[in-house]
Amino acid sequence: MQYKPVKVAVIGCGMISDIYLENLKNKFSIIDLVGCSDIVSVKAEKQAQKYSIKHMTNEEILSDNEIELVINLTYASAHYEVSRQILEAGKHCYSEKMMCLTMAEADELNRIRKDKNLIFAVAPDTFLGASQQTARMIIDKGLIGEPIQAVVNLSRGYHMIKSSADDAVRKFSVMYEGGGIPYDMGGYYLHQLFNICGAVESVCGYAYTRNAERRYLNPRHEKFNDNFTVKTPNTVCSSIKFRTGMLCSFNLSSEYNTYSEQFEIRGSEGIMYLADPNNFGDKIYIQRKGEKLEFPLCHPYSVNSRGIGAADIAWAIRTNREPRLSFEMGYHALEIINAISECTADGQVKRFTTDFTRPQPISSEYYSGASEERSLFLY
Numbered sequence: 099m100q101y102k103p104v105k106v107a108v109i110g111c112g113m114i115s116d117i118y119l120e121n122l123k124n125k126f127s128i129i130d131l132v133g134c135s136d137i138v139s140v141k142a143e144k145q146a147q148k149y150s151i152k153h154m155t156n157e158e159i160l161s162d163n164e165i166e167l168v169i170n171l172t173y174a175s176a177h178y179e180v181s182r183q184i185l186e187a188g189k190h191c192y193s194e195k196m197m198c199l200t201m202a203e204a205d206e207l208n209r210i211r212k213d214k215n216l217i218f219a220v221a222p223d224t225f226l227g228a229s230q231q232t233a234r235m236i237i238d239k240g241l242i243g244e245p246i247q248a249v250v251n252l253s254r255g256y257h258m259i260k261s262s263a264d265d266a267v268r269k270f271s272v273m274y275e276g277g278g279i280p281y282d283m284g285g286y287y288l289h290q291l292f293n294i295c296g297a298v299e300s301v302c303g304y305a306y307t308r309n310a311e312r313r314y315l316n317p318r319h320e321k322f323n324d325n326f327t328v329k330t331p332n333t334v335c336s337s338i339k340f341r342t343g344m345l346c347s348f349n350l351s352s353e354y355n356t357y358s359e360q361f362e363i364r365g366s367e368g369i370m371y372l373a374d375p376n377n378f379g380d381k382i383y384i385q386r387k388g389e390k391l392e393f394p395l396c397h398p399y400s401v402n403s404r405g406i407g408a409a410d411i412a413w414a415i416r417t418n419r420e421p422r423l424s425f426e427m428g429y430h431a432l433e434i435i436n437a438i439s440e441c442t443a444d445g446q447v448k449r450f451t452t453d454f455t456r457p458q459p460i461s462s463e464y465y466s467g468a469s470e471e472r473s474l475f476l477y
C-alpha cells in the first residue's frame with residue numbers, strides 16, 4: 099500500500115532554507131513540497147525557482163486547503179506570530195527552534211494546537227540522525243553503565259564577520275531575542291540530552307550579555323562600523339539536574355574567537371564522547387577502562403538530513419501515531435534556557451514540573467538507500 103504524500107510548504111527562505119528545501123524535495127517520499135514564501139519576496143522567488151516549487155505569499159500558503167503541514171523557518175523573533183497563524187489556519191506546524199520568546203507565548207501556542215487538535219513540533223531534528231541515535235543506543239544498552247554526569251562546554255565566535263551577499267539582507271538572528279547561543283546551540287544539546295535522559299528536574303546558573311553594545315565589523319556591510327545592541331544572552335554557565343539524577347554542567351558562549359567543544363556523558367562503567375549535536379554523522383567514541391575507541395555509527399541518516407523531523411511528522415499523520423519531535427520537548431528547552439536568565443536575576447534554583455514522552459528510538463536495521471525511510475514509517 100502506498101501512502102499519500104503530505105503536502106508541505108515552507109515559510110522563511112533564509113540561510114537554513116536550502117538544506118531543508120533540498121531534503122524535503124528529494125529525500126522523503128512521504129513529503130510533497132508545494133511552495134515557499136518570505137516577507138522578502140525576492141528570497142522566496144529565488145528558492146522557488148531553484149527547487150522547482152511555487153513562489154507563494156504567507157497568505158497563499160495559509161489559505162491553500164491542500165497544504166497540511168507548514169514549516170516555519172523564520173528567525174526566532176518571528177516564530178510565535180508565524181506559527182500562531184499556521185495553527186489558526188488549521189495546519190500542522192514544524193517550527194525551527196526556539197518555538198517563541200516567552201513562556202506566555204508558548205502557552206498560547208499550546209492552547210491553539212490543543213483546541214484544533216494539531217501537531218506542533220519544534221526543531222532541532224538532528225537527534226534523529228545516525229550519530230545521536232547511536233549515542234542513545236549506547237546508553238539504552240548500558241554500554242557505559244548508569245549516566246552520572248554530562249558535560250557541555252561550547253565556545254564559538256558570533257562576531258558578524260561573514261562576507262556573503264546574503265549578509266546584507268539577513269537579520270542576524272543570533273544577536274536578537276531568542277537567537278543567542280544558549281537558544282541557538284543550547285537547543286541541540288538539550289534535545290539530545292532529553293532524547294537520552296528524559297526531562298529536567300531543576301536548573302541554576304548565570305547568563306549574561308557580554309559586550310552588548312558593539313559595531314558591525316564587516317566592511318562590505320552597508321552598516322559597517324554602525325553601532326548596534328545585542329539583545330540576547332551570549333554567555334551561560336549553569337548546572338542542570340535531570341529527573342534520573344544525572345547532573346549536567348552546561349556552559350556556552352559565542353564570545354570567543356576560537357572554536358572549542360566538549361560533549362560527554364560519563365557513566366558508572368565508561369565515558370561516551372559525543373560530537374556536535376548540530377550534525378548528523380559525527381563520530382562517537384567510548385572509553386571503558388582503557389583506550390578511547392571510535393564506536394561505529396549504526397543508524398540511518400548520517401548525512402545532513404534536516405527536514406527528517408517534518409518527514410517523521412508526515413509519517414505520523416499518515417499512520418496515526420505520535421511524532422518523535424514534540425511540542426513538550428520544545429517547551430522544556432525554552433523554559434530551561436529562560437530559567438537560567440531568571441536565576442541570574444533572582445539567585446534562585448528553578449524547578450520544573452513539565453514532562454514529555456521520551457521519543458521512540460529509530461531502528462538500526464535499515465541504514466542505506468531507500469530503506470532508510472522505512473525507519474520513519476516504523477515506530
Ligand SMILES: NC(=O)c1ccc[n+]([C@@H]2O[C@H](COP(=O)([O-])OP(=O)(O)OC[C@H]3O[C@@H](n4cnc5c(N)ncnc54)[C@H](O)[C@@H]3O)[C@@H](O)[C@H]2O)c1
Pocket residue numbers: 109110111112113114115135136137138141156171172173174176180194195196268269270271282
Ligand atoms: N543558519 C543556520 O545555520 C541554522 C541552522 C539550524 C537552524 N537554524 C534556525 O533556523 C531559523 C532561521 O535561521 P536562518 O539562519 O535561516 O535565518 P535567516 O535570517 O537567514 O532567515 C530567516 C528568514 O525568515 C524571513 N522571515 C522573517 N519573518 C517572516 C515572516 N513573518 N514571514 C515570512 N518570512 C519571514 C526573513 O526574511 C528571512 O529570509 C532560526 O530559528 C535558526 O535558529 C539556523
